[in-house]
Structure formats: C-alpha cells, structure tokens
Amino acid sequence: MTDTTLTPVDETGRHSMPLQGAQLPRYAPGLAAGIAVGIAVLAVLLGGVGAVAAVMIGWVLLAVGLPAWSRAVEGPRKAADRVAGVLVWSAFALAMIPLVSLVWTVVSKGLPILSAQFFQNSMRGILGEGGGIYHAVMGTLIITALATLISVPIGVLSAIYLVEYGKGSKLARVITFLVDVMTGIPSIVAGLFAYALFVIFFGPGVRMGFGGSVALSVLMIPIVVRATEEMLKLVPDELREASYALGVPKWRTIVKVVLPTAVAGIVTGVTLAVARVAGETAPLLIIAGLTTGANFNPFSERMATLPVFIFYAITEPGIYDEEMAAYAWGAALTLVTLVMVLNVAARVIGSVFAPKTGR
Amino acid sequence: MAMTTEPRSDRDVTAIDQSTGRVGDVVFAGLARSSGLLIMLALAGVAVFLVVQGSGALGNTGDAVYGKDSIWGYVWPLLFGTLLASVIAMIIAAPLAIGVALIISHYAPRPVAKTLGWLIDLLAAIPSVVYGLWGINFLALNLVPAYDWLQRNAGWIPFFEGPVPNSGRTMLTAGIVLAVMALPIITAICREVFAQTPKMHQEAALALGATRWEMIRMTVFPYARSGMISAVLLGLGRALGETMAVALVLAPSLLVSFNLITAEQSSSTIAANIALNFGNASGAKIDTLIFTGLVLFIITFAVNFLGRAIAVRGVAKG
Numbered sequence: 253m254t255d256t257t258l259t260p261v262d263e264t265g266r267h268s269m270p271l272q273g274a275q276l277p278r279y280a281p282g283l284a285a286g287i288a289v290g291i292a293v294l295a296v297l298l299g300g301v302g303a304v305a306a307v308m309i310g311w312v313l314l315a316v317g318l319p320a321w322s323r324a325v326e327g328p329r330k331a332a333d334r335v336a337g338v339l340v341w342s343a344f345a346l347a348m349i350p351l352v353s354l355v356w357t358v359v360s361k362g363l364p365i366l367s368a369q370f371f372q373n374s375m376r377g378i379l380g381e382g383g384g385i386y387h388a389v390m391g392t393l394i395i396t397a398l399a400t401l402i403s404v405p406i407g408v409l410s411a412i413y414l415v416e417y418g419k420g421s422k423l424a425r426v427i428t429f430l431v432d433v434m435t436g437i438p439s440i441v442a443g444l445f446a447y448a449l450f451v452i453f454f455g456p457g458v459r460m461g462f463g464g465s466v467a468l469s470v471l472m473i474p475i476v477v478r479a480t481e482e483m484l485k486l487v488p489d490e491l492r493e494a495s496y497a498l499g500v501p502k503w504r505t506i507v508k509v510v511l512p513t514a515v516a517g518i519v520t521g522v523t524l525a526v527a528r529v530a531g532e533t534a535p536l537l538i539i540a541g542l543t544t545g546a547n548f549n550p551f552s553e554r555m556a557t558l559p560v561f562i563f564y565a566i567t568e569p570g571i572y573d574e575e576m577a578a579y580a581w582g583a584a585l586t587l588v589t590l591v592m593v594l595n596v597a598a599r600v601i602g603s604v605f606a607p608k609t610g611r
Numbered sequence: 612m613a614m615t616t617e618p619r620s621d622r623d624v625t626a627i628d629q630s631t632g633r634v635g636d637v638v639f640a641g642l643a644r645s646s647g648l649l650i651m652l653a654l655a656g657v658a659v660f661l662v663v664q665g666s667g668a669l670g671n672t673g674d675a676v677y678g679k680d681s682i683w684g685y686v687w688p689l690l691f692g693t694l695l696a697s698v699i700a701m702i703i704a705a706p707l708a709i710g711v712a713l714i715i716s717h718y719a720p721r722p723v724a725k726t727l728g729w730l731i732d733l734l735a736a737i738p739s740v741v742y743g744l745w746g747i748n749f750l751a752l753n754l755v756p757a758y759d760w761l762q763r764n765a766g767w768i769p770f771f772e773g774p775v776p777n778s779g780r781t782m783l784t785a786g787i788v789l790a791v792m793a794l795p796i797i798t799a800i801c802r803e804v805f806a807q808t809p810k811m812h813q814e815a816a817l818a819l820g821a822t823r824w825e826m827i828r829m830t831v832f833p834y835a836r837s838g839m840i841s842a843v844l845l846g847l848g849r850a851l852g853e854t855m856a857v858a859l860v861l862a863p864s865l866l867v868s869f870n871l872i873t874a875e876q877s878s879s880t881i882a883a884n885i886a887l888n889f890g891n892a893s894g895a896k897i898d899t900l901i902f903t904g905l906v907l908f909i910i911t912f913a914v915n916f917l918g919r920a921i922a923v924r925g926v927a928k929g
Binding site: 304329330332333335336337339340341342343344346347348350351353354357358361405406407409410412413414416417418423424426427429430431432433434435436437438439440441442444445447448449451456457470473474477501502503504506507524527528530531532533534537538541559562563566567577580581584587588591592595599 | 635636638639640642643644646647648649650651653654656657660661663664706707708709710711713714718727729730731732733734736737738739740741742743744745747748749750756791794798822823824825827845848849851852853854855858859882885886887889890893894897900901904907908911912914915916919
C-alpha cells in the first residue's frame with residue numbers, strides 16, 4: 253500500500269467512494285437500551301429514587317442518548333429515524349401497560365373467590381358470605397342467546413340482500429349507511445330504546461330479560477351484517493356462475509353454494525359479535541335490572557346478568573362491601589374468561605374452517 | 612367448499628330441477644329485503660322512540676330535572692362533562708394508537724406483528740364494566756401520587772388545581788380509562804389503512820435513500836391521512852357513548868368545571884348519569900333521562916357520520 257490518500261483503493265488501483273455511509277452497529281439500540289436500564293437500576297440502588305422516576309430516567313436516557321450517538325456517527329436524518337423508532341416503541345409499551353395490569357388485577361383478585369359453590373349459589377337470601385353468581389351467569393347466557401337468535405337471521409339475511417340482491421341499488425346504499433350508523437349507537441341509548449319500546453306494551457317501570465335481548469340485538473345486528481357482508485363478498489363469482497350454469501335457481505345457489513363457502517367467516521363474525529354484547533352492561537342495567545335469585549323466564553320480571561351484578565356489587569354494596577367486592581371480582585374474572593374463550597374460539601373457527609382457496 | 616366441487620349425480624340434478632321455481636326465489640329475496648328494511652325500521656325506531664319519550668321532558672322544571680331551572684340547565688353540565696372526558700381520551704389515545712398501529716404495520720417483524728395485533732384486539736374485547744372495575748380499584752388509586760405531583764408543580768394551571776381526592780376518582784382518570792377503551796378501535800382502523808399504503812410508493816421512497824421514518828412520513832401518512840382522522844372520530848364516538856367505565860370511576864355531580872384532578876367539582880357524563888339514576892327514576896324524571904339520551908344519540912350520530920364521510924371521501928380520492 254503505497255497510496256497515501258485517505259480514500260480506499262480497490263484492486264484495480266482506482267480510487268472509489270464507499271457505497272455506504274457510516275452506520276451504527278446492528279446491536280446499537282439493544283446496547284443503548286441496556287445502558288439506560290443499567291443506569292436506571294443503579295439510580296434505584298444507589299440514588300434511592302422511586303421506580304417510576306427510574307423508568308423515566310432510563311427512558312429519557314434512551315430517547316436522548318441513542319439519537320445523539322446516531323447523530324454523531326450517522327448524521328441528522330438517521331438520528332431523526334432513531335427518535336421516531338424510540339417514540340413508536342414507547343407508545344406501544346405504554347399501550348401494553350393497561351392490558352397487562354388489567355389482566356393481572358382481574359386474575360389475582362378474582363381467582364381466590366372462585367369455587368364450585370360460587371357458581372352454584374345465587375344471591376337469594378345471602379348477606380355477606382356464601383353467595384354466588386349462578387343467577388347472573390344464567391341470565392347472561394339466556395339474554396345473550398336470545399339476542400343471538402334475533403340478530404343472526406336478520407343480520408345474515410340483510411347481508412345477503414346487500415351482496416346478492418340489492419348490489420348498487422339505492423335501498424342497499426341506505427341500508428349500508430344505516431348499518432354504519434348503528435355500529436356507533438351508544439349502548440345506553442340502545443337500552444333506552446328497548447325501554448321506550450316495551451313501555452308502550454307493558455306500561456311504565458317495565459323490566460324483563462327479553463327487553464335486554466332486544467337492546468343487545470340493536471348493538472349486535474350491525475356487527476353481524478358487516479362480518480357476513482365481508483365474507484359473502486369474498487366468495488368468487490365463478491362459483492355462483494357455475495351454479496347458475498347448471499340451472500340452479502338463485503336462492504338455492506345462495507343457500508347451497510355461497511353460504512357454505514362463507515360459513516366459517518360468518519361463524520367467526522357471529523362469535524365475535526356474541527363476545528362483544530355478552531359484556532354489555534348499560535342496556536341491561538336499564539331494561540333487565542337485577543335480582544338476587546335465578547329467573548329463567550326472560551318474558552317476565554327482572555333478570556340478573558354478570559355485568560349488571562358487577563356494577564351493583566361495586567356501586568351499592570350495602571354493609572357487606574368487602575364480600576360484595578370479592579363477588580364483583582369473581583364475576584369479572586368469569587365474564588372476561590367467557591369473552592376471551594369466545595374470542596379464541598372465533599379465531600380458531602376462522603382459521604381452521606376457512607375455505608382453502610388454493611391461493 | 613366441498614359442496615361446490617363435488618360432482619353431482621344425475622339424480623341430484625333432476626332433484627334440483629324439480630324444485631326450481633320462481634316461488635322460492637321470490638320468497639327468499641323477499642325475506643332478505645324485508646330484514647334489510649327491518650334494520651331501517653329499527654334505527655328509525657330508536658330515533659322516533661327517543662324523540663317521543665324525550666320531548667315530553669322539554670317543559671320539565673324543578674324536581675323533574677333534579678332541581679335545575681330547565682332541562683337545558685340539566686343537560687348542559689352533563690354534555691360538557693361528556694365532551695371533556697372524550698376529548699381528554701382522544702388527546703391521550705390518538706398518538707398512542709397511531710404508534711401502536713405503526714408497530715404492527717411497519718416496525719415489528721411479521722410473525723410478531725400478528726400476535727401483537729391479536730393482543731390489541733383482546734383489549735377491545737374486554738367488557739366495559741371490567742374496565743370500570745379496574746379503573747376504580749387499580750388505576751385511580753395508583754394515579755393519586757401522579758396527581759399530587761401535578762398539583763404541586765402545575766397547580767397554577769386551572770386544570771390541575773386539585774384538591775386531589777384519596778380515591779383518585781377524577782375527570783382525568785375517567786379520560787384515561789376512556790383512552791384505554793378507545794385505543795384498540797383507533798389502532799385497528801389505522802393499522803388497516805397503514806397496511807394498504809401502496810408497496811410501490813414505500814419501496815420507491817426507500818430506494819431513494821429515505822430512512823424508515825422518512826418513508827413513513829412521506830408515503831404512509833399522506834396516504835392514510837383521511838383514514839387516521841376518521842379512526843379518531845370513530846374512537847371519539849365510542850368514548851362519547853361509553854357508560855359503565857365512567858359511571859364507576861366518576862363521582863356524579865352536575866357542575867361545569869375544567870378542574871381535572873378533583874372529585875368534588877368534576878362533571879359527570881350523559882351516559883354515566885343515565886346509568887346511575889335510571890334505576891331510581893320514575894315519571895317525569897325518566898323522560899328527562901331519555902331526553903339526555905337523545906342528546907347523546909344526536910352527538911354520537913353526528914361524530915360517526917362525519918367519521919364515515921371522511922373515510923368514504925378518502926377512499927374515493929385515494
């Protein structure tokens with residue numbers, strides 16, 4: 253190497269520019285994060301700062317240190333990129349805190365109360381210990397099942413109309429728009445609607461489980477329509493045309509060809525909709541009310557449900573507030589588990605039974 | 612699927628042939644159309660019933676409107692509280708949701724991103740009453756030190772005047788709970804819009820030497836702008852109508868106050884107020900509460916309408 257210039261020389265002896273600018277090593281973000289965590293831990297151990305303050309110190313160090321290092325080595329544009337990266341990941345970490353802490357709180361506070369007795373007993377004649385949520389579980393199951401029975405036929409048929417019959421027509425456009433609006437109806441308004449409707453037939457002060465089902469249907473139908481519509485749109489037109497070519501009438505094509513093809517997606521959508529309304533509180537608070545005992549007749553009298561039970565156990569616990577709080581957490585854990593199981597079931601159905609399109 | 616690919620036997624074909632008829636078609640089409648009409652009827656029903664039952668409350672005074680001079684004197688503080696809590700929620704949730712959506716669509720590696728998206732969806736599935744339970748028993752208590760700090764260091768701003776309650780049940784707590792609840796909705800929509808950014812635009816930006824952030828700023832954000840706005844509006848619609856979490860977290864009162872970290876002087880929201888008072892209400896009070904529900908319905912309708920309109924216009928343009 254006799255060449256004394258700073259630019260590197262390749263084998264042919266010509267001077268060449270490097271193709272890449274200076275870069276931080278791949279492990280730089282990890283290293284910076286490690287150093288920031290280390291200093292934060294040191295601050296806790298030696299400086300005696302609180303945990304929250306230590307996290308703040310570590311975060312500021314990372315958010316300033318990594319870009320500064322990057323700016324020195326890679327230049328300002330790469331440094332801005334690093335800042336954005338740190339901010340975006342921080343936003344994500346911050347958003348995860350509620351999920352983790354919520355699941356942790358519900359499980360840790362709800363688990364101790366769970367027992368066979370807790371699911372077998374109702375609150376009838378119970379003051380303080382020995383109560384259970386049998387009545388509320390039954391109420392939730394009955395009301396949600398009735399809501400599903402109302403929503404699924406209406407929702408699926410409406411989606412069929414939108415995709416198969418009314419495509420592009422004025423009525424279809426209006427319905428699509430209204431479905432969109434319905435997804436935004438506040439749940440308490442749905443409850444007020446059911447109340448106002450039932451008052452006409454049964455007089456003021458009406459409470460019945462079926463009213464809760466109607467209110468939940470108002471919330472559920474748009475979700476079912478949306479999900480079914482999306483799925484029906486995915487069914488390839490070739491399938492329909494093949495069926496028509498065989499002389500099959502349109503309605504049989506829909507029932508025998510289109511629906512079976514889309515059924516997995518529809519079931520997924522319905523399950524998600526059920527999970528969504530099973531946890532609704534506000535409409536049931538208004539129209540279904542609360543009882544202490546099990547009521548299996550949705551067409552007469554008040555009916556307890558899990559969410560309403562939780563609400564009243566917290567807001568109006570009476571003198572046994574510790575016991576009621578424990579029941580509330582147990583009921584919350586049951587409700588969350590129910591909803592999660594439905595969600596997981598929906599995903600499994602969606603992925604296992606999805607039609608294999610071969611693409 | 613199997614249904615369609617199986618070759619049918621001759622007997623099947625004749626069976627279908629025999630059942631072919633206009634009647635079935637007419638009946639089925641009629642069923643489908645009438646359930647569509649039923650949806651229209653249901654929504655019209657919601658509006659009509661609320662108007663009919665609520666309009667009776669327009670002339671209410673005194674006891675029927677819980678001691679206020681007129682129905683408007685009753686609705687206004689609640690409306691104010693509703694808007695305040697929702698706006699706080701959006702200020703917190705919107706940037707976070709966009710960050711989370713970017714992680715899922717652009718930052719995290721593929722398989723990880725799918726799991727993360729699923730986690731965020733779980734956040735959306737948790738019932739609102741459980742959020743309220745968590746808000747009052749965990750979040751509120753843990754926020755008290757932060758509120759104390761705010762009051763000491765930023766007490767001169769009217770928002771943080773205090774005094775801080777030991778329970779931590781304040782307007783800001785309610786806003787944070789609402790933010791957590793609205794976050795998954797905003798994230799889900801943003802994530803979809805981000806993922807739809809044309810690959811070519813992104814690759815072109817990268818090929819010109821843009822860093823990842825520059826690529827996102829120059830291709831993803833401009834493409835997704837209307838989608839992001841409509842996502843925030845739809846999240847706002849959710850926050851406005853959210854009942855149980857606020858009903859549990861906020862101590863009810865009928866005041867107009869910007870003081871965010873105190874219990875005595877915080878406004879309640881329309882939805883929470885209905886939930887807390889409906890059980891004990893009767894007669895004219897029920898009309899009053901239904902009227903507040905009508906106000907809420909109109910506002911959420913307007914916000915959702917705007918959100919959908921922006922989303923649709925954005926699609927047409929893009």
